[in-house]
Amino acid sequence: MRLLRFALLIVWVFVAARVAAQDSIRTDKYPNDCLNEEYSKSLVLKETQKYFEEIDQLIESSKKCDQGYLLYTEVSLKYLELGDNTYNREQRGDSRDKSYYFEKGLEWARKSIQADSTYDIGYEMISTSYAAIVSVSGLRKQSHLADSVRIYAEKALHYGPENDRAIHILGRWHYEVSKLSWFTKFMAGLLFGNKPDGDINKAIDYFKMSVDLDDFPVHRYWLGKAYLEAGKKDKAIKEFEYLQTLPYAQKNDEYFKEEARKLIKKYS
Template sequence: MGQDVSVLMAKAAQLEAAFKEEKALPVYQQVLQLQPRNIPALCRCSDLNCRIGNREADQGKKIDYFKAGYRYAQSAYRLDSTNSEVNVVIAFSLARMALIQSGKEKVAAANEIKRFAEQAIRYDPTNFKAYHILGRWNYEVSNLNFIERTLARWFFGALPQASLAEAIRNYEKSRSLRPDFMLNYFELARAYRREGKKDKAIALLRHMETLRDGMYDDRMVRKEGRQLLEELTR
């Protein structure tokens, strides 16, 4: 069984590297049929469900994928709550779930996303994905206007403090840990543009063009980066 699992994990990883995520997912699921407590496979199933679901045009299918991603993350968390990657996938799946939730649930999810991202960093200070998630959290929450924050506090409970400066700090930390993470360049460029540092944003987007695609979604990220670069250099 152990040999079978090793072969399947290697096959799934190769499919991911070839940007065949829809084919990689069922292979990881086969691993879980053999080893239901395999944490790496649970994490990959969670991550891939969230990524594939985000590209799904059908709303019903999108919701199903997000819910599945969250269930896999929960299963992994029950097995090992101190695993950094487990905390990352539960934060990521919560962020995806928030897209389909009500206002009160969104606020609750926002608090949880921050908590799990910070836990991921505490258990592994070199986890670049955790810093990226925390950066995105700070960017989005700090971008809420006064009315939105007031309504959230009145009806759903206060949000933790967030700032654009903290978002940039976390994005930069993620970049230092993983210099070829394309999505981080794009989000950091957006943050610098919002801060008024246009030249820094342009430099990041131009450097992003030199990076190779590391995952399926990088194709769309590259396209969005080009659109933003054109807007900034117009």
């Protein structure tokens, strides 16, 4: 059981990181006034955490505007937020409820690429949804779906080369898989037919790319973590210290700053 648990360290939740990277909202984020106006209406509901009303608002709004499918990924994100409690220490949810919301997130993400097969954020949200689903699934389902996280993140990057969130996901994939021992990788290949092959240097490269595109605490934090894993303590501490100077712009910024401070204290 312990071996299987370590073999499945390729499973982790990207939802909170994805939510954090989306939390700084612009009302001019869409290509036409109709979409921006309708999306702005949902922000009023967002402030009061009325998720179901916000979802209904977004779905109705998508029917009113050209390129309404662009709002499907917002619907997907709302469902993932409903299922996620990673950074909320007071909230609890059972796996069945989380699984339902994560599956709904995947459903709406898929709708977006059915409407536009080149929509990078649609692929990004599919990747994120798979990561969420895997996190609450049994071993067999985990083994079948885990690599989908990487595959769809790569598709997102193919269509959106500057998608910092997709780049971050790939960094996380390489970070987690690189930590597995050779024996664990061997057993993963034997049991699941897929031997994971992560590279910590690739993880560092991906996190650097995400920082260059959007210098958010979530990106800096994981770059520092990757440096630690690579044995580059001085570089890691430098990233954690710089992270403290970044302005608060997104949900969970304080969480990453707090965790970075703990690591500075531990490794200084």
